[in-house]
Amino acid sequence: MKDINYQKHYYAGTRDELVTILADTLSEFRFQHILRVEAKALELADHFAITDLEKVSVAALVHDYAKERSDDEFKTIIVRKHLDQDMLNWGNYVWHGFVGAEMIHDELAITDEDILNAVRRHTTGAPYMTIYDKLIFMADYIEDGRDFPGVDDCRATTFADLDAGVAWQLKHTLNYLLTKQTPIHPKTVLTYNAFVANNK
Template identity: 35%
Template structure:
């Protein structure tokens, strides 16, 4: 499928405001790819498709999730986590996306994971820092992203974890594992977390 067809197929899956977000994630992912030496086209593709199924009804997401035989543990956590793994499977089947690294970046853009690839990090971080995002501390995460993907992602995950704790929600273990792995990685690179 060509780029224009994918753009239209994705745009049709979401309201206009989320499409603006998607365009922001795409531009942010491309900028991060250029800054950190990754393939901008793959970053743009993963960013384009990251929220593909986000606005499907939750019952439909749960149905597809079960049909695909995905990890049932995730169903015990916030339903906002479902759309990444579902999108990875749907775009593989509907649009012939076969690049496993692109699919993983889509799959884990909300939760993170241990041993995140460069592409995983860029799409996850781009989702946090795209220009339309406006939450407490986002400007700090953007500044950190100029120097370290790992430190910026730690700050982003910290923000997410604090939000979930403040709302009395459970934190998905993979998110905690991602944060811990990034702390170790940032430490090995000679960076603290502050």
């Protein structure tokens, strides 16, 4: 992996300082995951000739910053910051993206909207996704620790065509959610429509 030397465009400290905070904040399991997501996101960025590697690195490292917070903490922020109150009907899976972005903004002083949006959109996706959204969305799904059936096919698809990778993930996630008969966030459906159903 390329060594990313932060120019402090997005985070006030060095990469090492950010990594130390994350190591102290997250379980070892999740800490290793975010490092693998960063490695994969940088690999994808290199492959697709994305030049702002500092932005990719910060977004990847912080994407699950809030994943291990309590439900009560998320609910408090949704109410206190007057976020979309429908959020209260969802759970950690949706909160750690949408509400996690608020925590990253407030606690880590990261204000770049590309980074915050990549965090907000990393679980449900969005009908319109920036290149950074797509890199984090896919790196999270295909990082080297993932071993679900078809992951190698998804990796190959993603490196061949990033949008096709996004569509691959959405099809499989939606299928999985349907089998489990869990509620599906409307944003996931809108993303599916944009990348799969309307793009045949």
